[in-house]
Amino acid sequence: MxxxxxxxxxxxxxxxxxxxxxxxxxxxxxxxxxxxxxxxxxxxxxxxxxxxxxxxxxxxxxxxxxxxxxxxxxxxxxxxxxxxxxxxxxxxxxxxxxxxxxxxxxxxxxxxxxxxxxxxxxxxxxxxxxxxxxxxxxxxxRGELKDPKTRLQEYLQSRRLPLPDYEVVDIQGRSHDQTFVVCCRVDRLELASEGVADSRRRAEQRAAQEMLARLERGDTQSGDPDR
Structure with a gap:
């Protein structure tokens, strides 16, 4: 060490x-x-x-x-x-x-x-x-320092699209060691992404990062986990 x-x-x-x-x-x-x-x-x-x-x-x-x-x-x-x-x-x-x-x-x-x-x-x-x-x-x-949720919001606003919705779809583990699963949806585009982390905030950020990646590569296929 x-x-x-x-x-x-x-x-x-x-x-x-x-x-x-x-x-x-x-x-x-x-x-x-x-x-x-x-x-x-x-x-x-x-x-x-x-x-x-x-x-x-x-x-x-x-x-x-x-x-x-x-x-x-x-x-x-x-x-x-x-x-x-x-x-x-x-x-x-x-x-x-x-x-x-x-x-x-x-x-x-x-x-x-x-x-x-x-x-x-x-x-x-x-x-x-x-x-x-x-x-x-x-x-x-400088632009890379913005967190994924902020960058996703700016991306959508610049294209006159509604802001995304975030929903906790699952919480796993004991109270002292939980894992959160968050779904990020952009209903106008029929897109959804998931983020998994040890806090709701970080799970939201990861879901936003995944959504950004889909949007930037032109993915318009529905990623809704329920579909």
């Missing part, structure tokens, strides 16, 4: 704590997560500020959010193979907690907090810059 992270700890107890979820016995990573989140946000804010000198505050905020949100952190964790190293309690192990985005994202932030305590700010900044190098060198353009 230290080799993949590009940092070797002087105090390996910090690394162990960073990889311990609150469901497992012993010191857990919640406090380190809080610290790492703060350092990560600052470093990424400084990076996008330097790389986009003409960008306004709103664009800079969206760039930062795009890089430090839960989905991006979970993807980073999977690149590092982090899930296999996280210590979990029995309940989380049985429900596949090592694959869950929230647990993976929190562990990345905790790792960064541990690096900060072990090696200081410059060491932590170097790790973040290395982990994010490819993403920082290929920052999305």
């Amino acid at each position: 230290q080799q993949r992270l590009g940092y070797h700890f002087g105090d390996e107890a910090l690394l162990e704590q960073a990889l311990t979820h609150r469901s497992a016995p012993g010191p857990n990573n919640e406090r380190l997560e809080f610290l790492g989140d703060s350092v990560l946000n600052f470093v990424i804010a400084a990076e996008v500020f330097a790389r986009r000198p003409g960008a306004r505050e709103g664009e800079l905020s969206r760039l930062r959010a795009n890089l430090v949100n839960k989905a991006s952190l979970a993807r980073l964790a999977r690149t590092l193979g982090l899930g296999a190293h996280i210590r979990l309690g029995g309940g989380e192990l049985k429900t596949g907690g090592h694959r869950r985005d929230s647990i993976l994202a929190d562990a990345v932030e905790a790792l960064l907090g541990a690096v900060y305590l072990d090696g200081g700010f410059e060491a932590c900044r170097g790790v973040i810059a290395s982990l994010y190098q490819e993403w920082l060198e290929d920052l999305p353009e």
Whole structure:
């Protein structure tokens, strides 16, 4: 893990704590997560500020959010193979907690907090810059920063079409680990798409993204799951 992270700890107890979820016995990573989140946000804010000198505050905020949100952190964790190293309690192990985005994202932030305590700010900044190098060198353009629901709304409005309707068609799993299935419909075009995610908001975004993809490739065939 230290080799993949590009940092070797002087105090390996910090690394162990960073990889311990609150469901497992012993010191857990919640406090380190809080610290790492703060350092990560600052470093990424400084990076996008330097790389986009003409960008306004709103664009800079969206760039930062795009890089430090839960989905991006979970993807980073999977690149590092982090899930296999996280210590979990029995309940989380049985429900596949090592694959869950929230647990993976929190562990990345905790790792960064541990690096900060072990090696200081410059060491932590170097790790973040290395982990994010490819993403920082290929920052999305302004139009790409808009979320799929906003882009779909603008697409439809520009063609004088009614706005889409979103409906939760299924909720699966227990209350602490639910999966939402959302249908996005554009009735005028007789089109529908589905999105699946661990929250209603993200499921709506994924359904909107799928609808956009269909519209942009000229798909006018009904995608209604009920038809």
